[in-house]
Amino acid sequence: MQINDLTIEQLEEAANMLKAIAHPMRIAILNYLEDGKKLTVTQIHELLKIEQSTTSHHLGILKDKGVLSSKREGKNTYYFLRHANLSNIVNCVSKCTMG
Amino acid sequence: MQINDLTIEQLEEAANMLKAIAHPMRIAILNYLEDGKKLTVTQIHELLKIEQSTTSHHLGILKDKGVLSSKREGKNTYYFLRHANLSNIVNCVSKCTMG
DNA sequence: ATAATATATTTATATATTTGCATTTGTCTA
């Protein structure tokens, strides 16, 4: 299976995934979720000091676009990276922004 | 120098870079520019079958956000990846969209 | 059942992005 030569559908899915990541707050969220870490909405909302509803909204986008998964445990919902290698994207771009 | 624990400015720069990439046409452009390849606006405009001005606009965004560089040669302007490892982002996301 | 806590959704407003057309600017050649 080739990596390049993507169909329009695949291009759009890839774009949606990157669009989901391409936001300062959402990059910050992904930073907290490296190495398989799992955090709740409240934890993230407190770490980033942004509104609870805004936090939930961002997490919803990341989940909807396939970047994060979530798992409810009692009152809490834990969010975590769906593909471990997605951390690489953030690291890669971070590296480029530091050159 | 740490990769994580980014400042707001760094988060925004990283987000801008990813936002520049996060578009179906622009991902397609990056796909054509792997392995140090250089293409002109017209070549890309013909490959992607989109308007010349639209092509130029997308290339401008990619250049402005530090993803591409360009070099004028006579009537043509060649565009190419600024950091070779940016291909990894596209490949990484592509891989995730094929799971 | 009720209250308390954690998440998610709805809604509205503000802002940003995409696209193509028309135009302009830059470069080469006759």
Add this chain to the structure above:
DNA sequence: TAGACAAATGCAAATATATAAATATATTAT
């Protein structure tokens, strides 16, 4: 210098996204 070709820019309409306030839903404990 005029004409042809390549690329960039200004503009406007349609579409998408971000944010927060208010509200709704889900879960647990009393």
